[in-house]
Amino acid sequence: MFERFTEKAINVVSKSQEIARECGFNVILPEHLLLALVAEAKGVSLRIFKNKNITYDLLLEKFYPNLENSQADNRTLHFGDDYKEILKKSLDIANVSGNSTILYEHLFLAVLNTKNFDKLAVLEDLGLNISETKALLQKLVQKKIKRILHPETDEHHDAENKTDDTDAIFDSEESAKVFERAVAKLSTSNYEILGTEQILSSILEDKNTNLYNILENFGITSEEFDTKLKNVQSRKSEYEGRQIIFTPNAFKTMNLALQTAKELGSSVVLPEHIILGILKAKKGVAYDIIKEFHISDDDLAHAIIKPIEKQMPETLTILRLAKEEARRIGRNTVGTEMFLLGIIGEATGIGARVLKELEINIKEARDVVENLVGFGNEYYYKEISFTERAKRVLETAWHIAKKENKTKIESSHMLLAITTEPTSLAMKALEQLGVDSVEIREGVKKFSNAQK
Secondary structure, three states: OHHHEOHHHHHHHHHHHHHHHHOOOOEEOHHHHHHHHHHOOOHHHHHHHHHOOOOHHHHHHHHOOOHHHOOOOOOOOEEOHHHHHHHHHHHHHHHHOOOOOEOHHHHHHHHHOOOOOOOHHHHHHOOOOHHHHHHHHHHHHOOOOOOOOOOOOOOHHHOOOOOOOHHHHHOOHHHHHHHHHHHHHHHOOOOOOEOHHHHHHHHHHOOOOHHHHHHHHOOOOHHHHHHHHHOOOOOHHHOOOOOOOEOHHHHHHHHHHHHHHHHOOEOOOOHHHHHHHHHHHOOOHHHHHHHHOOOOHHHHHHHHHHHHHHHOOHHHHHHHHHHHHHHHOOOOEEOHHHHHHHHHHHOOOHHHHHHHHOOOOHHHHHHHHHHHHOOOOOOOOOOOEEOHHHHHHHHHHHHHHHHOOOOEOOHHHHHHHHHOOOOOHHHHHHHHOOOOHHHHHHHHHHHHHHHO
C-alpha cells in the first residue's frame, strides 16, 4: 500500500510513529496521525492551521496534558485498527478523486472523515471549521478540475520585451532631477555611458528625502558610497550586452524600476523605484557597492516599500488581494481573473463600484473563477508571479492613468484595461456573470464624471 504514498505522505506516517513512541504508546492511534499532519503541514494545509493559530505544541498539550510523565522507549509499534481504517480510507479518497498516488491531503481528509474520533472536537474548539476544511481539501485533490498550468501561462507572443516606455522614467520631477545630476557626474568622469553608480550616487545627493533617511539607516550615505566608488577599478560588471545610452545593466535596472512602479500602483517612476530596480537586477557597480555594506536586499527593499504601502494606492491593494485570492485556491500564479477579484475585493474604488452596480459580488465571481482555473496544490509561501497577459493588463492600466495625467493607477484603469483583453479569463468570467465590456466602459465613464 505504501508504494502509492508520496514522499510527503510517507513523512506524515513516519512522524506519527515517532510521536506515538515519544508519547509512550505501543500502538499508533489516529490522534498521532493528526499531530503528524500538523507537524508536517505545508502549503495550503499549513495556512489552514496558521489561520487558527493551531500548532503542534498546542495540540499535543490539548491531547496529552500530562505528557511529562510518559516514558518513550524503542519498542516495536503497530498500527491500531482505527489508524489502519484511516489509511484505507485515504486510498479510497485518492481513487475517487482520480489520483494515482496518495497525497498528504488524502490523509488529512481521511482523518477529518473519521467517525467517532473525539479528538476532532479539539480542532473545532480551536476554531477550525471541519466542514469548510473538508470542502477545501476535496477541491484541492480533485484531479478532474486541477490544472497544472494557469490557462493564461502559455502566451509566448505576449512575452515580448518592450522598451518603448523607457522615456517615461523621466516623467516625474524627482527622477528627472536624479538623471540631471547623474549626467553632470558623468561629464566629470572618464565615461561616456551612464551607469548604475552615477544614478545611485545622484540619488544619495538629495539628503532631504525619506528615501535618503532609509538608506542612511542601512549605512549607505553619499560619502560612504563615493568612497567605495573610488576603489572600483573596473566597470566590467556594467557591461553584459550591447552598449546603449545606458550601460546594459543600467538599462535593465531602469526597466525593472519602471515595472516596479507599475506594480506599486504609480504611473511615474520615483527614486525609490530605481533603488528597488537596482536590488532586483542584482548586477552593476551600484549593486556591487551596496553588497559591501553587508545588508540584506530584502530588508532594504522592505524598508523602502513600507512607506509606499502606508499610502495604500488602489492598485497596490488590488494586487495584494489578487495574490491572496491566488493563494486561497493553491496557486502561485496571478492572471487577469485574480485582478478582477482584487478589484471587487478592494470595494471602495470606481472599479468596484461599477461592478457592484452591475450586480457582481465576490462570492459569485469566485465561483466562476474557480471553475475557470481550477484548484492547485502549490506552496502558497512561494513567490507569486503574474501571467504575461496580467502584465499586459497592468501595462495598459498604466498607459490609461498617464493619459489621464494621474500619478497613480486606479481601479477604474485596471478594469478598463481588462476590457482591452477580450479573450482573457477576467473577461470570460465577466461574460459568465452576464456583463460585457460596453457596460463596464459606460459604468466607468458614469462614475468618473460624477467624481469630477
